[in-house]
Amino acid sequence: MSGLLIALLAVPFGGAVLLWVLPARLADRLAALMGSVVSGFVLVGSAVMWWRFTHQGGPVGATLAAGELPRTLPGKVNAYAETDVSWLSSLDVRFHVGVDAISLPLILLTALLVFLCCAYSLRIIPRAGRTASLVALLLVIETGVIGTFSALDLVLFFVFFEVVLIPMWLVIDVWGDHHDPAGRRLAANRFVLMTVLGSAVMLVGFLLVHHLAGTFDIEALGNDPVLGGHGLPLAAAACIAGGLAVKMPIWPLHIWLPDAHAKAPTVGSVLLAGVLLKLGSYGLIRVLLPVLPEASLTIAPYLAGFSTIAIVAGSLACLAQTDVKRLIAYSSVGHMGFIGLGIATMSPEGLSGAMFGNIAHGVITGLLFFLAGAIKDRHDTSDLRAIGRALYARLPRIAALLTFASLASLGLPGLAGFWGEMLAMLGAYHPHEALPRATFIVMMAVAGAGTVITAAYFLRLVRNLCQGDPAKYPSTTFAVDLSRIELVTWAPLVVLTVLLGLWPALLLDYWTFL
């Protein structure tokens, strides 16, 4: 029983309930402040948990002090701060939560991004108003995401996975792009319906696992996995991978993503890209690989293939975008493709790369969506042609940050985006010995070409938006360059981008796989 982890789950939810119970007017005024305090608590709490986990006395700290960590099977749970109580015994469902080196960094990322979104809402809220409900929904999303990252029971994982959906649907539908009510409703519906289809398919996979192994417990399944690469285990793996691929998303299941990201309000886009997509990749690492190791080997080449297509297709789509938010959304498809490729190699390098890519993508794309939102708010449009060029002259600080984030995102060495993609490609060079190496090397080459296209579209973005003749695009007098709240909320992301780029061992040391 760990009180801290339970508190991390309960506190944001309690905060949301409190915001809904308070009278609307009072709640609207207090919402952002309360949200910041609550999510700040969660951030501090998860940081404390990470510190306890990694330092002397924690399960990892002691081993690490003595030398390297032992290598473990990929994704296998080595739970810390566990709580395990029976919930629905007749269906074999338990409330089993716990964290380890794989989930804790993602929990930290979630806590950080939600905190920044709440802090951002102190000053900047979408035109629809109703701040209390918006912040409350963000907090419910936080509970759902942290719950998914800490669930050690398949059904509990599924439940938390679904908790996120309705709040995010509302965030897009109510607070989305105010120019296009029909479009944002369509985007929200497509997001929620496709994700539910994916999660229902994933649930069928979980039920097949239960049918084969007789338990939903991820820890028990990790110790005693479902073996066999054909028949029912393969069907289970295909269902789970297919369902999670919608969330991640992997081409061609990504069609919900561009609209959802483009129509969502800034905080919605940040959480969608920064956190929600990771539920998919985390699920692949946590559930698919350790529970169905042999069936995973069977489907890994296909997963890798679709991921590689995603890298190229996402990047090519970016070249054709005229909307800055859609462009960043499509870039997520490409980046999640690298993560999928890393997972599919099933090698230590590839998995470390995928997990590092998860964190890096969350930080960098979070920053990119904050910036895109800032540009959109200032010009009341996110259309590149309407915004015009020469942002260096008109909004020098924001333009500089956009260039910085673009460089980080295209994988410039020294910034966070580099390590994930490099390791994923290294993993494709040395895939798991049971996988066809030649195929993976071809995919590595294609992915390499994808990085070039990524560089091309980000540089094109910088060129089309930031550079240009200031005389032709006069600065709008009312537009403020970087405001104080923007500086405060974006600074942590900038710092993390540099820190993770220069010192990747900060995370990589804890991921040691066979």
Next chain:
Amino acid sequence: MTITSTDWQASAVPLLLALAAVAVLLVDGARGGTARARHLVAGGTTAAAVVAGLVITAVQRHDLLPAFCKTAVEGPAECSLTVEPLTIGLWAVLLSAGLGVVVLSAHGLLDARIAPAEFHFLLLSALCGATVLAAARDLVTMVIALELVSLPSFAMVALRRDRRGSEAALKAFLVSVLSTAVMLFGVSYLYGVTQSLHLTTVATRIPASGDERRVAYAAGLFVLVGFAFKIAAVPFHAWLPDTYDGAPVEVTAFLAVVSKSAGVAGLVVLLTRGLPGLDLRLVVGLLAAVTMTVGNVAALRQTGAVRLLAWSSIGQVGFLLAPLAADDVRVVVAYLAAYVVVTLGAFGVVALVQRHRPGGLLTDYRGMVRTEPGAGASLVLFLLVLAGLPPGLVGLFTKFAALQSVVDAGLGWLAAAMVVNVVIGLAVYLRWVAELFRLPVDEPFSVDIETPAVAVIGTCAGAAVVLSVLPAALFALV
């Protein structure tokens, strides 16, 4: 037929309801009193009888009480009524549903054109039939009990005595007569093949092969079709939307929770106690898949609240039939219980809104989460339970359990149909939920909600929340 042994305790609940029905009519015959007082007396008597029935059910929950039995030539004794865990679970659901309808029809809520005593008499008669149906273990008792549920239902639909109600009642009546005829046809053939009307004996005497088995199979299909009309499984559903739409909302709630649960109860008893040897799983599974798909797809296009609930209730019946195709009675009853709780609550809100806005369109609910937070948030919860998504965890768990029994039974195609229908169903309910959250509102819906309506909506919402946190209680019903 000589009855050799009976346990009168087994018939305590139906008997109590029947006596209460007569009492309601008798008391109303007395003169004097205001309309309000007469309504209170009728409603109070009904509620007291139903609560007493629930208490008896709770007391009997561990018992095995066979009634109207005779010793068979071979095999176990043949009984016409049996109280066993399955009966108890179904009774709990049926009586709770009945109690909800009684409170929904309190004075001031029930349509003023409806005579309260007649309404409550019919309601009690139907409940009596429903409880007998859940306990019935022979074919004739089942048919009679089913008629006892159906006949009062048509009368209730027509109680407002206007054109729409009469038309709706006539439609339901014709379909029901047809379904009874079809069912009796099947029953007669089953009797011809097995020489018995008792389910236990029918179950043992169904031949394993040959022509007689084919006849028995066809007869089983006819009986199944009879029940399919009753629960409005596709393609026997055409009467339902018009009837739901034409009836007063309280009566629609009755049809959706009591009448439908009674049909499901009869079907469960028939398939698990009488015809397990026929292996109708494939047929039931097909019926489930078609029913949920047609119901949900048609619901997608509805603009009226009651019609949407009507079509989506067809979709829900599909999900109810799915675990039945996998022989998982526990899940059927759990699903039914969750469905009853939230459907009652949803009809409570619909009745509330329609009293003030008779149009009954989905757009009437616009912005209700803000202007009527209690009723609005409750309705959102009910709809999400029906959709099976958090925060409606109880709906999620019952759908999960249904899917689990189907997957464990190896019915992959049915599981696929369920997965697709979860998505379509969600699309149906989200349209309504979106209206509830939408702003700005020109004419916000804001009224003083009557106490009984608050009680029903609040109780249902509370039950949905409690069952979401502790779903185990639901699966302990049977």
